[in-house]
Amino acid sequence: MGAALAMAVLADNSLRHGPIEALFTIDEEQGMDGAFGLKPHFLKGDILLNCDSEKEGELFVGCAGGANVNVSFQFKEDTYIPEGDVAVKVSLAGLKGGHSGVDIHLGRANANKLIFRFLKEAVCDYGARLSSVAGGSLPNAIPREAFAVITIPGDNVESLWELVADYQDMFRTEYMGVEDKIDFVAEMVELPSTLIPEEIQDDLINAIEGCQNGVISMLHDFPGTVESSSNLAIVKTSDELIEVKILVRSSSESRRDSVCSSLESVFALAGAKVEESGHYNGWQPNINSPILNLMKSTYLDLFGKEPEVKVMHAGLECGIIQGAYPDMDMVSIGPDLEYPHSPDERVNIHSVQRIWEFITATLERI
Numbered sequence: 001m002g003a004a005l006a007m008a009v010l011a012d013n014s015l016r017h018g019p020i021e022a023l024f025t026i027d028e029e030q031g032m033d034g035a036f037g038l039k040p041h042f043l044k045g046d047i048l049l050n051c052d053s054e055k056e057g058e059l060f061v062g063c064a065g066g067a068n069v070n071v072s073f074q075f076k077e078d079t080y081i082p083e084g085d086v087a088v089k090v091s092l093a094g095l096k097g098g099h100s101g102v103d104i105h106l107g108r109a110n111a112n113k114l115i116f117r118f119l120k121e122a123v124c125d126y127g128a129r130l131s132s133v134a135g136g137s138l139p140n141a142i143p144r145e146a147f148a149v150i151t152i153p154g155d156n157v158e159s160l161w162e163l164v165a166d167y168q169d170m171f172r173t174e175y176m177g178v179e180d181k182i183d184f185v186a187e188m189v190e191l192p193s194t195l196i197p198e199e200i201q202d203d204l205i206n207a208i209e210g211c212q213n214g215v216i217s218m219l220h221d222f223p224g225t226v227e228s229s230s231n232l233a234i235v236k237t238s239d240e241l242i243e244v245k246i247l248v249r250s251s252s253e254s255r256r257d258s259v260c261s262s263l264e265s266v267f268a269l270a271g272a273k274v275e276e277s278g279h280y281n282g283w284q285p286n287i288n289s290p291i292l293n294l295m296k297s298t299y300l301d302l303f304g305k306e307p308e309v310k311v312m313h314a315g316l317e318c319g320i321i322q323g324a325y326p327d328m329d330m331v332s333i334g335p336d337l338e339y340p341h342s343p344d345e346r347v348n349i350h351s352v353q354r355i356w357e358f359i360t361a362t363l364e365r366i
Contacts, residue, residue: 002051097144101314
């Protein structure tokens with residue numbers, strides 16, 4: 001939507017405005033590579049209207065920074081499967097997921113956390129062994145689905161069906177009013193040829209169980225705004241390798257580093273290799289910003305109400321751009337979006353029209 005709005009401004013010769021630059025960046029969703037590649041003096045403008053927000057009527061003047069915590073377990077596959085064991089695939093689906101920044105405070109379920117909670121009991125009390133697991137798809141999305149293939153003594157199968165049903169009921173009760181479509185099921189599958197070694201399996205399960213996930217701290221200056229969080233985004237196995245990816249966000253660099261260190265400690269104790277990558281700083285608010293004050297009055301004149309001034313827990317490129325252009329005056333806006341980073345993502349058409357009117361009126365007044 002931000003790219004569309006910028007191109008619409010460039011294409012409309014009837015608009016009244018001063019000199020304009022339009023900045024388009026690549027890979028904002030995956031690594032903000034375009035913003036990181038922006039060099040000082042490349043841009044001539046000193047005001048930035050960032051069109052990457054997701055709530056009309058809110059003017060964002062700050063955002064969280066972040067870092068990726070990348071975890072890996074390497075192992076030699078176990079080829080011994082006791083006689084009489086059978087294979088079961090457990091599938092957790094139907095969760096809402098969402099953006100790991102703007103939705104993290106909503107208390108939605110994390111599919112990786114839930115399935116490993118089940119796996120711990122299945123291993124400890126039912127003789128289960130883990131062969132493979134796959135949960136989550138994107139670092140910045142709360143995982144909606146997770147799947148695991150386990151082996152289990154054939155005599156315990158009926159008890160396992162009951163355990164799966166019990167966990168589905170428990171998950172639905174715990175997340176009543178938050179998640180309304182949790183679906184946790186099991187099915188017989190073909191016996192796998194290999195298992196994850198028992199020691200690695202146990203270390204992984206314990207580390208995932210102990211991994212911080214969700215809101216960790218809140219901002220005092222902006223009540224109701226998350227300061228720090230972590231999202232246990234991806235857990236997946238391949239040949240002799242387990243990968244875990246966690247996205248840490250914080251508007252405080254020291255808090256960000258503290259959360260990363262805590263996660264590193266948990267997985268290092270489990271014998272995993274832990275690396276950090278993709279560090280980027282947050283965007284520090286300037287509530288005395290001239291463009292902010294102009295946009296507040298413009299919004300009031302257009303729509304008859306004051307816009308809210310907020311700090312976003314999601315990572316906007318403004319923090320990175322601010323590093324190259326420390327004197328640039330910035331505000332982030334956008335139309336109403338729902339369920340970003342999920343198959344249910346959608347935008348409100350009428351809100352797009354109002355944002356267009358807001359942008360064009362603002363450009364005329366600058």
